[in-house]
Amino acid sequence: MPPEPRQTVVVDGLALATEIRQRLADAVARQVAAGCRPPCLAVVLVGNDPASASYIKGKQRACGRVGMDSVEHRLPDSASETEVIEVVDRLNRDAGVDGILVQLPLPKGVRPTAVAEAVDPTKDVDGLHPMNAGYLLLGQPGLVPCTPLGIMKILEHHAIPLEGAHAVVIGRSAIVGKPIALLLQRANATVTMCHSRTRDLAGVCREADILVAAVGVPRLVKADWIQPGAAVIDVGVSEVNGALVGDVDTESAVGIASIVTPHRRGVGPMTITMLLQNTLDAYRRRGAGGRSGALTSDDDASARS
Ligand code: NAP
Secondary structure (H helix, E strand, C coil), X not given: CCCCCCCCEECCHHHXXXXXXXXXXXXXXXXXXXXXXXXXXXXXXXXXXXXXXXXXXXXXXXXHHCCCEEEEEEECCCCCHHHHHHHHHHHHHCCXXXXXXXXXXXXXXXXXXXXXXXXXXXXXXXXXCHHHHHHHHHCCCCCCCHHHHHHHHHHHHCCCCCCCCEEEEECCCCCCHHHHHHHHHHCCCEEEEECCCCCCHHHHHHCCCEEEECCCCCCCECHHHCCCCCEEEECCCEEECCEEECCECHHHHCCCCCEECCCCCCHHHHHHHHHHHXXXXXXXXXXXXXXXXXXXXXXXXXXXX
16 A cells, blocks of 8 residues: 655755854854964866866855855866875965865866875865774764764754664765765664665665665655655766766655655755865864964854754
8 A cells, every 4th residue: 555645744955054154144243353374275276177167166166155255276187196185284284274175076087085195184174184084983073074963963953763763874985875874873873875786775775764765866755665754865866968967866756755856956955055064163173263263162053053
């Protein structure tokens, strides 16, 4: 018998992001009013990929809107790994820079792992440095990748119970799959990680109270993969005939899932918001700001809540 249709909340990631950004803007304004400089994010773009250039612009615009500074460093497509690392190293030594983001993908010959390792871990707002990955694994404070942080905020905002829940994560990348699995486990969920070699993926997904799809395969997750009442988070973004599509067939999840994130205005706006949050955290942890007036715990709590 087909399950009873249920009320599904289609998550408005943009509205939640806007709410959090307002709190971040207030926290930055308080710093500036106290005579400190605002937090500053440095973005590094290598090559001429139009999508990457547009992402970088979006991130800088978001910084400006919450009163943070941003600086952009562009290198040509022909830049060597050494040249990219030299720029990163300059930014590491620049006391006026709190966060460093090197936009991916990088051109052939520039290893993303080598660049990630070159970033000062205290400025690693993408959370990709092995030291931050290690802190996450150990459950110690550090900078965590933005998309998983955004997913946790969405689950928290919608009061999705995590303790004891069965969370299934499809995808095991260092930037989404692995860190979200660790965060969910830290929140006492029981986590199953799936990937391209998982047997009976549909069957595993059907057992999920929380289903996170971070794959990049258009509409991989079908209606009959979703347990009635499950929280479904669609991270994937693929292009099909010029249109952007997610990993989940969102329309068919409506009426089955408790919440579902749409591929537009879902996880994406939260990812950028968590980049701003990480930049503020990096600024605060480094005691930056030009005075001893780094964020007070009250400021921090209001920005984080
Ligand atoms: P990735 O590094 O390419 O990882 C994809 C993962 O999916 C891999 O672990 C892979 O398994 C697994 N996979 C591939 N095909 C599969 C299949 N048929 N069944 C089960 N698992 C499969 O990608 P990523 O960087 O994690 O990104 C994933 C998606 O999220 C992409 O579409 C990306 O554009 C999107 N994304 C969105 C945001 C946002 O803010 N909205 C942020 C980041 C990423 P193996 O490990 O076995 O190869």
